[in-house]
Amino acid sequence: MPVHPAHPIDTAWPVDPVGPVAPARPVGTAVRVARLTRVYPAGRTPVTALAGVDVGFDRGTFTAVMGPSGSGKSTLLQTAAGLDRPTSGRVVIGDTDLSGLSETRLTELRRTRIGFVFQAFNLIGALTVEENIVLPLRLAGVRPDRAWLRRVVARVGLTDRLHHRPAALSGGQQQRVAIARALATRPEVIFCDEPTGALDSHTAAQVLTLLRAVVDEHGLTVVMVTHDPVAASYADRVLVLADGRMVAELPQLGAARIAEHLATLDGRAVR
Numbered sequence: 001m002p003v004h005p006a007h008p009i010d011t012a013w014p015v016d017p018v019g020p021v022a023p024a025r026p027v028g029t030a031v032r033v034a035r036l037t038r039v040y041p042a043g044r045t046p047v048t049a050l051a052g053v054d055v056g057f058d059r060g061t062f063t064a065v066m067g068p069s070g071s072g073k074s075t076l077l078q079t080a081a082g083l084d085r086p087t088s089g090r091v092v093i094g095d096t097d098l099s100g101l102s103e104t105r106l107t108e109l110r111r112t113r114i115g116f117v118f119q120a121f122n123l124i125g126a127l128t129v130e131e132n133i134v135l136p137l138r139l140a141g142v143r144p145d146r147a148w149l150r151r152v153v154a155r156v157g158l159t160d161r162l163h164h165r166p167a168a169l170s171g172g173q174q175q176r177v178a179i180a181r182a183l184a185t186r187p188e189v190i191f192c193d194e195p196t197g198a199l200d201s202h203t204a205a206q207v208l209t210l211l212r213a214v215v216d217e218h219g220l221t222v223v224m225v226t227h228d229p230v231a232a233s234y235a236d237r238v239l240v241l242a243d244g245r246m247v248a249e250l251p252q253l254g255a256a257r258i259a260e261h262l263a264t265l266d267g268r269a270v271r
């Protein structure tokens, strides 16, 4: 592994302007899944969590994935992100078909081309904020792009917190560290599983505004699983799953309209 400087996010250097760098939406598809099926062999009755999902996520877009509890949202995210292998069907990230990859190549791809943000932040308590942010780069043995990292840290508002440990930060700040970590490699797509599930509504709004800005200003692609219609209203479109199938695709709507649509879903309660 190459030797990296001790402080790849050298804030003694002038911070680059944080303004838009990708004003035009990038073209192409960041992720495509085709006939995606995942069956869990649970005892005598296998559970079909995904039953042939076809969907694409264009570059520079923000998609929310919603649906009743148990409808397959997390399974879709896990398989699309290469954390879990589908039973059948394909996942293509950029132009890489994941089904042909060995476990080692898949791990490499996850570290360099995919960002993850989870409800529980998943930061490493023994590492500083800066060390957490650059961890994916270190694991992948990739040289940090200092200018990009400085911009990311400034964008998430953590420049003066780099040497703190996560325990010294608020929940919202910890989630912003997780977002910075997800952005560190300039991934092709950022998958978020309930990123605001552990936050109060004010802090959640800040995190969602940040995710929106990541898409609008940097042309990145975000796919977010959420139960919250308010969170989903920050997205460009809302995909709705039920029983492992895609049952609706809604354009950008206000939270109330999203909640109305979900309530009409076969009378199912959406948690």
Ligand SMILES: Nc1ncnc2c1ncn2[C@@H]1O[C@H](COP(=O)(O)OP(=O)(O)OP(=O)(O)O)[C@@H](O)[C@H]1O
Residues within 6 Å of the ligand: 040, 041, 042, 047, 048, 049, 067, 068, 069, 070, 071, 072, 073, 074, 075, 076
């Ligand atoms: N490891 C597993 N083994 C067996 N069944 C599983 C496993 N993981 C998920 N399932 C089942 O697959 C189905 C889809 O689960 P999944 O977690 O994807 O749903 P979800 O929409 O994310 O649910 P929630 O909103 O409650 O988080 C559910 O019936 C669930 O019980």
